[in-house]
């Protein structure tokens with residue numbers, strides 16, 4: 301039985317004051333849930349958010365990291381540094397990093413290795429653009445991204461990762477994939493993971509992301525292969541995010 305996860309990706313939002321309030325507000329309302337709750341602020345907000353959720357049932361995640369562990373890499377932050385701040389999760393390969401910051405499958409693959417070596421859990425994002433979906437390429441795109449990210453990893457390592465299926469056309473647009481569309485892709489992803497091993501396929505949590513809101517979360521999370529969500533806009537509001545976390549269990 302896979303434990304559900306709801307992760308809030310706060311993206312480039314908030315101030316020291318507002319993220320601390322957001323984190324405390326969420327932490328005070330999720331203590332009785334069965335699902336894991338993760339919040340992912342920007343790097344410079346990790347420390348105050350870690351303090352706000354300390355001892356609470358909310359885990360800390362980062363939105364990105366370097367593949368490098370140390371050295372002359374100006375402006376980068378290593379997985380070990382994130383771990384030192386209390387991070388357990390790192391979002392990797394988000395479509396905004398791929399499209400706006402030119403991250404390639406190969407970059408994501410290097411980051412996967414470094415993050416796993418440091419004992420952190422990558423939340424690996426995969427997903428197709430609208431154009432790719434309309435051309436019938438959605439599964440090929442997702443499969444290519446997924447296999448590139450896990451290439452060279454042991455099956456023991458792969459079974460610890462979290463995958464987030466985020467159709468690019470659904471991110472921040474209000475256009476959610478239907479529960480059927482999402483389930484179809486999640487089942488496909490599980491099938492791709494089965495080529496690593498059947499037990500990997502059964503254990504890896506696969507989250508859906510893209511305009512998840514309190515009013516559509518329950519139906520999405522009720523699908524067999526949807527194990528929670530990666531939430532953008534709605535994670536910036538305590539009541540909405542808590543409602544989504546409750547929908548996951």
Ligand SMILES: O=C[C@H](O)COP(=O)(O)O
Nearest residue numbers: 309471472510511532533
């Ligand atoms: O990482 C989160 C996703 O990009 C989803 O964002 P959204 O919930 O605002 O559509």
